[in-house]
Amino acid sequence: MLSREKFIKFSLESNLFYLRIMKEHLFFIETSLTPVEEDIQKMSDLLKKSLEELMLEILPLANECISKEVISSCELVTKYTLEAERITSNLTGASINMEITEKELELLCDNDCDYSEWLETYIVNFNSRVLNIMEEVLSFKERILKEFSECKLFIRVYPKMLEHIIHETKLYLKILNCLKEKEIPVNTLCEELNFWNHIMGEHAQFIDGMLDPSEEELKKAAEKFVLNYEILVKECLRMHKKDMVNKSFKLTEYIKEYKTAATKGLLDCEIKSIIPPLLGDHVLREANHYLRLLKEI
Structure with missing residues (x-):
């Protein structure tokens, strides 16, 4: 209690x-x-x-x-x-x-x-x-x-x-x-990490799907995040705890930078997409939340 x-x-x-x-x-x-x-x-x-x-x-x-x-x-x-x-x-x-x-x-x-x-x-x-x-x-x-x-x-x-x-x-x-x-809530390490790694990967999928086809570099970066988070989810049980946390933290730091740049680009009308600026800030805050959880772990 x-x-x-x-x-x-x-x-x-x-x-x-x-x-x-x-x-x-x-x-x-x-x-x-x-x-x-x-x-x-x-x-x-x-x-x-x-x-x-x-x-x-x-x-x-x-x-x-x-x-x-x-x-x-x-x-x-x-x-x-x-x-x-x-x-x-x-x-x-x-x-x-x-x-x-x-x-x-x-x-x-x-x-x-x-x-x-x-x-x-x-x-x-x-x-x-x-x-x-x-x-x-x-x-x-x-x-x-x-x-x-x-x-x-x-x-x-x-x-x-x-x-x-x-x-x-x-x-x-x-x-x-x-x-x-x-x-x-009490979760195993993999339950905790896999939930949020899955969430982060889906964010990248949604961003990819809502970007204009002409935004090739942003879409490629999003696709890479999707792949890397999928790998983390699959490898969780086989990976050492410290390595898993470190890899999750490093990848989430990268996606935080990506989301920060995307949010700023949406606010400045520099990115072609159907993403409302608030959605960019929304997923950025979730990345910030996950990073704090990883620091606590």
Whole structure:
């Protein structure tokens, strides 16, 4: 069982990271649906706004109560996030609560946090509310994939990308369910690395598929990342722990640089693609998150 301090800190950090990821998934779904799916668009927007409200609620509590490692990792927000939100919102017409990003850019680390009994009780209740909403979000995403697979709905998102965001949602739900018992998920090294190496490889696949055919160098680089992550996943059980962690870290450092350059290129309108700038920043933050996990391992 986690101590009170570790429970509060891990809950705050996990919720801040995953709530943003989840609400952006809903944004991408909302903006990829056709006008005929107005009711589903409204549901996606409603769920997105519910997650934004939860983020605004927890941000004041998180200030000075989360670690400097999480803040400095840029997994919660990057220097590109606010601009990516502004441009993507303007291009799509869909709303994004940018006050959240502005507040996250001002977050401080855990120098003066009072990990009180009151705060612990509040976080227990908050996690429970998030769990309930995330179960609804998972059902919504699974419905989208099912209806798309049965040709009952059209959305400009790959089925594999829908499966990808469902896997991430299930991971978040697993974390929330463990936190009910004041524990964290326990995985083998290969389970942990393979999950995130698979996620990173799929990011590269999606980038490759959404780049204009004329972007040959960027597409070749993405294809190479896909291959290298597939090799890591296959070799995990045969490779020494230290070698596996080091190779995963090195490759993820490279893909972080690739995603950083891509995000900047999308913001500056220098890359031909159908990738919204916010998606570039989204996958960059996930790489930053994985790098911090690898450092902890």
